[in-house]
Amino acid sequence: AAGVIQSPRHLIKEKRETATLKCYPIPRHDTVYWYQQGPGQDPQFLISFYEKMQSDKGSIPDRFSAQQFSDYHSELNMSSLELGDSALYFCASSMGLLKNIQYFGAGTRLSVL
Amino acid sequence: AQKITQTQPGMFVQEKEAVTLDCTYDTSDPSYGLFWYKQPSSGEMIFLIYQGSYDQQNATEGRYSLNFQKARKSANLVISASQLGDSAMYFCAMREGLSGGSNYKLTFGKGTLLTVNP
Numbered sequence: 567a568a569g570v571i572q573s574p575r576h577l578i579k580e581k582r583e584t585a586t587l588k589c590y591p592i593p594r595h596d597t598v599y600w601y602q603q604g605p606g607q608d609p610q611f612l613i614s615f616y617e618k619m620q621s622d623k624g625s626i627p628d629r630f631s632a633q634q635f636s637d638y639h640s641e642l643n644m645s646s647l648e649l650g651d652s653a654l655y656f657c658a659s660s661m662g663l664l665k666n667i668q669y670f671g672a673g674t675r676l677s678v679l
Numbered sequence: 680a681q682k683i684t685q686t687q688p689g690m691f692v693q694e695k696e697a698v699t700l701d702c703t704y705d706t707s708d709p710s711y712g713l714f715w716y717k718q719p720s721s722g723e724m725i726f727l728i729y730q731g732s733y734d735q736q737n738a739t740e741g742r743y744s745l746n747f748q749k750a751r752k753s754a755n756l757v758i759s760a761s762q763l764g765d766s767a768m769y770f771c772a773m774r775e776g777l778s779g780g781s782n783y784k785l786t787f788g789k790g791t792l793l794t795v796n797p
């Protein structure tokens with residue numbers, strides 16, 4: 567069965583650079599979520615989209631922005647990167663509003679040097 | 680206050696034995712969902728099992744079962760017949776606001792690192 571696809575899997579950036587993370591949800595899933603997991607931490611919710619509209623927002627820095635496109639894929643744009651942005655970034659997708667189990671991608675490991 | 684509490688930072692179990700990972704939660708929302716995810720050392724987050732607050736029976740998925748005690752606000756994961764491949768970090772998570780609200784995010788506990796010994 568198709569899973570959530572995230573690219574790239576690994577990304578190395580310098581401070582103050584920008585990064586774009588991509589997420590392709592499971593086919594027919596209409597909701598996408600982004601989470602950030604720091605080293606040794608639990609995942610923290612950043613932002614979500616339902617039917618291409620932002621549905622909820624968590625502790626996402628103003629330097630980050632995200633959107634969901636007409637084909638339901640999503641991109642997380644991160645600017646002015648800081649050392650503290652080094653983390654594992656997960657995208658998850660779900661279908662519908664009832665028992666919407668969130669299936670996670672393999673994550674993008676971002677290292678800011 | 681923590682919405683999800685996992686009191687066991689680490690657990691050890693012998694291969695083929697059963698193990699229970701504890702999870703308690705805190706919510707005033709009558710409609711919520713509880714999830715368990717497995718995160719191996721490779722980093723991916725794997726969905727294991729789901730329990731809805733209105734589900735009458737405890738959820739089961741193969742070797743995984745969820746011991747749901749609503750009055751105690753606990754949702755412990757039971758893994759039967761442990762295998763070496765079960766060694767991983769296990770996260771309990773909750774989603775509130777299933778009653779038509781827009782709050783679909785998951786809130787995670789700190790996790791329990793399970794080690795299965797041969």
